Amino acid sequence: MxxxxxxxxxxxxxxxxxxxxxxxxxxxxxxxxxxxxxxxxxxxxxxxxxxxxxxxxxxxxxxxxxxxxxxxxxxxxxxxxxxxxxxxxxxxxxxxxxxxxxxxxxxxxxxxxxxxxxxxxxxxxxxxxxxxxxxxxxxxxxxxxxxxxxxxxxxxxxxxxxxxxxxxxxxxxxxxxxxxxxxxxxxxxxxxxxxxxxxxxxxxxxxxxxxxxxxxxxxxxxxxxxxxxxxxxxxxxxxxxxxxxxxxxxxxxxxxxxxxxxxxxxxxxxxxxxxxxxxxxxxxxxxxxxxLQKIKINTQDDRLKRIFYTALYHTAVAPTLYSDADGTYQNANGAIKIMPEGTNRYTLFSLWDTFRALNPLFTLTQPQRYTDILNSLLAFHDENGLLPVWDLSTWETNTMTGYHAIPVLADAILKDWPGLDAERAYEAMLNSAYQDIRGVPDYIEYGYLPQDKAGGSVTVTLEYAFDDWCIAQVAKKLNKTADYATFMNRAKSYAHLFDSQTGFMRAKTSDGKFVEPFDPFWSEHDFDKSQYIEGNAWQHSFFVPHDVRGLAQLYGGNDGLNSKLDELFAAPSEMHGENISPDASGFIGQYAHGNEPSHHIAYMYSYIGEAWKTQERLHEIVDSMYHDRPDGYAGNEDVGQMSAWAVWSIAGLYPVNPASGEYVFGSPMADEVVFALPTNKTFTIRTLGSGTKNKYIQSVTLNGVPYENTYIRHEDLLNGGELVFKMGAKPNKRYGRKPESWPGKE
Structure with missing residues (x-):
């Protein structure tokens, strides 16, 4: 407006x-x-x-x-x-x-x-x-x-x-x-x-x-x-x-x-x-x-257009240029550097946020620029010894948790991104995985980060486990067999913190005991004291995007995880504590869309045969959390991540595991979405019977052929073509019920 x-x-x-x-x-x-x-x-x-x-x-x-x-x-x-x-x-x-x-x-x-x-x-x-x-x-x-x-x-x-x-x-x-x-x-x-x-x-x-x-x-x-x-x-x-x-x-x-x-x-x-x-x-x-022409939508709903195109606009604001026209820049260490001829250095990497949806979106929307962005991460590594966590003006602010430059680089390597040296990137990834700060030595020693060694026991452990899974996939691609085994083992670290009695991931101390007392609604914004960074047990217990069915087994099977997800969306929208994190906002039950740890959760139903619930929740989230007003976001826009979620979800897709190359189906909300692809082809998502009431997928075809999967792979999307969703007002609970149609099978 x-x-x-x-x-x-x-x-x-x-x-x-x-x-x-x-x-x-x-x-x-x-x-x-x-x-x-x-x-x-x-x-x-x-x-x-x-x-x-x-x-x-x-x-x-x-x-x-x-x-x-x-x-x-x-x-x-x-x-x-x-x-x-x-x-x-x-x-x-x-x-x-x-x-x-x-x-x-x-x-x-x-x-x-x-x-x-x-x-x-x-x-x-x-x-x-x-x-x-x-x-x-x-x-x-x-x-x-x-x-x-x-x-x-x-x-x-x-x-x-x-x-x-x-x-x-x-x-x-x-x-x-x-x-x-x-x-x-x-x-x-x-x-x-x-x-x-x-x-x-x-x-x-x-x-x-x-x-x-x-x-x-x-x-x-x-x-x-x-x-x-x-x-x-x-x-x-x-x-x-x-x-x-x-x-x-x-x-x-x-x-x-x-x-x-x-x-x-x-x-x-x-x-x-x-x-x-x-x-x-x-x-x-x-x-x-x-x-904006890179993704075009067709809908009679002008409000949806304003939300979508403003979101797409916000995905192209950052990272920002840092180098001069000839590639020269001065980094935070005072050194004058120059990028290879014709390339640029970028800064403002909010990686805890953007690795989830914005960076995968760049692999479709930024075919030229993204090479420079990726190589900026490696330039930061070369200058500082580690990949960035949160790079601002080439200074490591060390804000937030995980080492999430790794899924960004892994996603690019697994997609064979041109201009990125995979071996160089892999060595940088290993340096972050074996760093001697940020709780990594204790995480390696105990198989989880003990709360008495550092704050954020649950958040850090689960995020490191996912990052390590990403390293394992790159190791596999590069034929590094021993590393693959090591990091696949580390990727299972999340299981050490699961409490079967409460059904939550809980912080442990170095003696292997859960921290007491426990309240899943408790929030503590002080990172040194907090067990869950910017949230609580409800929001953080589901961050296992690389092994959703492994998580389901901890709940006794798919039905158990399904029930827990239902509980999440039905729980009281309240938080307890004296220093509650203001970042957890935009509540539906205990789902908190205003902060990134919740962003993948609604899509998890599709991993356990309940895709109709994903479709139902997606409409509820978009309708209640995105508006065409100044208060149009449920929380911090977070350098493009909140907007990237909307772009993907309105289109009908989402990279739940952002390094898997899989885009999980949600509930497409426009009549048509056309991606102008880096391959000079177009990929069209067409919706038959779209509308606010028709939120449920009845059937899908890809290039005219019935399509059973509840996701599409990156390489298939790049081939171009047409994905058609037939929608209806009542859920088709048979769609996506077969395990062979689920994402994350490997």
Whole structure:
């Protein structure tokens, strides 16, 4: 839903959205996720771009992790780097704000009021009318933000750069501004926060000459009006740039970023060679249109289209570019590196989230870019000795559990991904599996992570077991027989924590005893104390995507697991404890869609002959957890994972085991979904009798032939063709009942 414009805003003459009626970007609403706890940002970016030019409200707090929350009415500036959907605030580098009068106190933080009636956003474009009368418009290229400010008559056009600006965990450690001439300035912002070392360089060029400037080093100000080269440095450098308001009411500005140097930032200005805001905006829109064309849906439900295409948009926001156009970058260790010719380095890897659905989606939607993304993981390994856990600005934040770069690489290797050195990746995987930190030695020694050795006993053990299964599959492919046996044995570690009396996975101490007392509803957000990370026993006991039938045997068979899954969805939607994790949200019973550990659970019914229950639950989850409003996500959007789940599930598929190459059938919700494949073929999912009441699969054909499996393999999908689902209002309990039709048979 594009925000409507006020009559006044239209009268002053700024451009309206450049959108054809049938364009897919017209269904994208960047405000979805900016309310509730979604933590997305509404500003201008291009797919996977280094620049995310977006407004910041200037407030700290969990719901301002992206810098902006829809509940707010203030703007403190437009900064050039933002995190999308995370639970920790960082970045917000190089903040800019248009003013109409100089600040007496140049160190003060200033905010402007605005109304959502005077604000709009679409892919590659953001606009807002500030209460000082300035109309701000933003667009972007990969490494450049493009500003257009239209000032009210009689005002003094001023643009302020504030390198001291920060919220939440981030704070500047050293900043610098240098004015080179009457239209160009450069600078840098070093900061610490979630990523302890961050270095961002910028170069800015204005369309009109700067007639005066006031620089400030965070402690004292100096007025430079003779336009010789000027310089300021400190922990909070800022500058006010003045323009001639008698002749110029519109000021445009390009701000280019580099993680390497001023010179590289100046070079990045070439991404915008002329002063053509509308042309750059149109180019950004075209890039987004090309992304959205990769998966097209046909439905009469415009609400579903807005949910689907906004989700698809969010899957292409991150990871973000980190290297310059020539592949050069400076990592968090201060080393200048260069990627192989023609390739790029990426950062912002929220792997605990994205390994589940986003990364498998990339193997269909990002045939060229994904090679660079995978090799960025290996570059991180080469520079740090281990694969990343949560890479931000090439710094290991060590956030969350598992070593989930492994399933990402394993999935790619098992799919024979071009440009990825399988042997090199395998050695990196082994290094993570035998690391001497993060509880791995104790996990290997005991067969599980004892709670008295480290926190997160259950979550860590189950996630390591899955990651080890992934290593085993790669070992098998590479004919490493001994390793295959070792890691298949480690993959069964989950069974050590199963308590047959309660039917839950429970934390154990190093003496082999379960931790007491036990309450399956108990949640503890302190990772050192918690047995279940960001959740409780209900949500975490089902994370065995590599061996669902092995899990079923612990419950006494498929009927036992079926009953436990039913209990999950019927349990009271409550959590106990004094420090309950806010990340567990979006409840249906104890299923918590607002956090990733639950994302595969509804599909588990299809592994035990109850596919109709998967179909039933999928409609309930999509209908209740995804909306075309600012609070459209049930929890943190989590850098594309929450959106990838929606893309897959609306299409009717899901990678329950994200390294198996199997996509399990759910309940397709559009009349037609067409994948434009890397093989230059198309794969069409057609639904006969689709509708909110017709949620149950009656029968399936693949290329006109009856199809009994409740899943399709990646290689079969890549062959192209047509998968047709006949739907009905009543469950066909015979469909998917035969064990030979189930996924995960190997």
């Amino acid at each position: 594009l925000m409507r414009l006020s009559t006044f805003a239209v009268l002053i003459g700024f451009s309206l959205p450049i959108q054809a009626q049938d364009s897919l970007i017209s269904y994208v609403d960047p405000f979805i996720g900016t309310g509730g706890h979604g933590h997305t940002f509404p500003g201008a970016t291009v797919p996977f771009g280094m620049v995310q030019l977006s407004p910041d409200n200037g407030r700290g707090g969990w719901d301002w992790c992206s810098g902006y929350h829809y509940s707010d009415s203030l703007i403190a500036g437009f900064s050039h780097m933002h995190l999308s959907g995370t639970g920790i605030g960082d970045w917000l580098d190089i903040s800019v704000l248009p003013l109409t009068a100089p600040l007496d106190d140049t160190t003060q933080r200033i905010t402007m009021r605005f109304s959502h009636d005077d604000e709009q956003a679409s892919p590659g474009y953001y606009q807002v009318m500030l209460n000082n009368g300035v109309n701000a418009e933003l667009t972007a290229t990969e490494r450049c933000g493009y500003h257009r400010y239209t000032y009210p008559d009689g005002s003094t056009p001023i643009i302020r750069f504030d390198l001291a600006f920060h919220v939440n965990w981030d704070s500047p450690t050293e900043t610098h501004i240098s004015i080179l001439n009457d239209s160009t300035l450069v600078g840098y912002r070093y900061s610490t926060g979630w990523a302890k070392v961050q270095k961002v360089y910028f170069a800015a060029r204005t369309s009109k000459p700067i007639v005066r400037s006031i620089l400030n080093d965070g402690q004292s100000a100096s007025d430079m009006s003779d336009m010789v080269e000027t310089y300021d440095k400190g922990k909070g450098a800022s500058v006010q740039l003045f323009f001639d308001g008698n002749t110029h009411q519109t000021i445009e500005m390009k701000v280019a970023l580099s993680m390497t140097s001023y010179d590289k930032a100046i070079g990045a200005l070439r991404e915008i060679p002329t002063w053509d805001f509308n042309g750059i905006r149109k180019a950004a829109e075209n890039k987004w249109e090309s992304e």
